[in-house]
Amino acid sequence: MTTLGMDTQYGKSSDFDAFAVSLNRCLKRHAHAFEDEGIACDFKAIVKWTDAVYAGSVGALEALEEYGPENLSNLKDRIFLAFEEQQRASAEFPGANKSEDRQQDRYAVAYRDVSNALDQLIKAVIPLTQAPTIGEVQMKLVAPKDDGQKIDVGIKKESRSNVAQALGAMLASTYTLYVKSLFYHWNVTGPQFHGLHVLFEDHYQNLHEAGDELAERIRALGHFTPGTLESFAALSVVKDDEKLPKDAKGMLLNLKEAHELCAGEARRVLEVAEEAGDEVTADMMVDRMRFHDESIWMLSASL
Ligand SMILES: [Fe+2]
Incomplete structure (x- = not known):
């Protein structure tokens, strides 16, 4: 997976890279957990899910760049839409029902981790979105x-x-x-x-x-x-x-x-x-x- 590092007027690309690393790490952790437990079909679903989250993240950052910091809540909304998309996809996946409860628990943990990663991003971005001071x-x-x-x-x-x-x-x-x-x-x-x-x-x-x-x-x-x-x-x-x-x-x-x-x-x-x-x-x-x-x-x- 490529990183989310982007040069935007709202921040240094390193801030976004930090977010990308954090996001990537938690996605991999959850994907590996599924793999270790031998839940092959769930692993495939997770791969779909990481793709959806990644696409949502890129879209969200592009929206941030285009529409400005007041759309930071939109940033989260778009990531959450990606989660919902994944959940719909996994529900359609054959064999997903067998481990549905455990799968939902995993998603809940992953959801929380990605949410934390987003909070980190928002924290990194907000000070940079304020108008520059006269001195700067x-x-x-x-x-x-x-x-x-x-x-x-x-x-x-x-x-x-x-x-x-x-x-x-x-x-x-x-x-x-x-x-x-x-x-x-x-x-x-x-x-x-x-x-x-x-x-x-x-x-x-x-x-x-x-x-x-x-x-x-x-x-x-x-x-x-x-x-x-x-x-x-x-x-x-x-x-x-x-x-x-x-x-x-x-x-x-x-x-x-x-x-x-x-x-x-x-x-x-x-x-x-x-x-x-x-x-x-x-x-x-x-x-x-x-x-x-x-x-x-x-x-x-x-x-
Ligand atoms: Fe003069």
């Missing part, structure tokens, strides 16, 4: 991460996650371009100083507001949002400056390229949002594309 998030958050709250905005959980991830990259690129625009706003020199100083200010103000909206959209989709310079550097397609461009033209070229990258990011998010049926994010992306497209035009016209 600050330490570990690089990309958007499910905040553990149950929400239903009419978009599937997996689709919300896809949109949140795409928005995380867009946020990082937007913020990096915001910093770049500020950097050039402060340091631009030359005959175009006043016009570019004002243009870059218009840009960084827009980017600042956009970053806030993108991050809050990620939150509305049930994910914690990245917000550290390290995470932005990791996720952004726009690269931070290593040095100040030598003149205004260098700044304009850098900004044009960065806006082009952001326009491309916005179109990528739009595709993901449309696929997810997330019209709010899609609508936001129309604004972002308009801004970046117009900025590319204005920067090019200033060259």
Whole structure:
């Protein structure tokens, strides 16, 4: 029998492995007990039963992953349904009646053992299903991460996650371009100083507001949002400056390229949002594309 070890957002696979080992051990113990007593037909029934319990366990863990920790009671229900299924199967098995009483005793003990194994699993899983604390998030958050709250905005959980991830990259690129625009706003020199100083200010103000909206959209989709310079550097397609461009033209070229990258990011998010049926994010992306497209035009016209 393979193990139940699964990587899920609710826990380390080792927690599930511990459960699988525990479950496996008690199933084998009961199967061997039947074998030792020479009750061949019961042993066959037990094999069926272990298969049913195993299938029920996998289904239950998948349900946990899909529907969340509030369905932990469902986890037990599904295992118990597997037991009932086995009992129906063994009742139909020829020769089962001969040792029916003893068989039922065995089942009662096995039922209790598996129930204990489930309790262990639930104990292992519950602390991990609670929303991460702010400290944990600050330490570990690089990309958007499910905040553990149950929400239903009419978009599937997996689709919300896809949109949140795409928005995380867009946020990082937007913020990096915001910093770049500020950097050039402060340091631009030359005959175009006043016009570019004002243009870059218009840009960084827009980017600042956009970053806030993108991050809050990620939150509305049930994910914690990245917000550290390290995470932005990791996720952004726009690269931070290593040095100040030598003149205004260098700044304009850098900004044009960065806006082009952001326009491309916005179109990528739009595709993901449309696929997810997330019209709010899609609508936001129309604004972002308009801004970046117009900025590319204005920067090019200033060259
Ligand atoms: Fe300023």
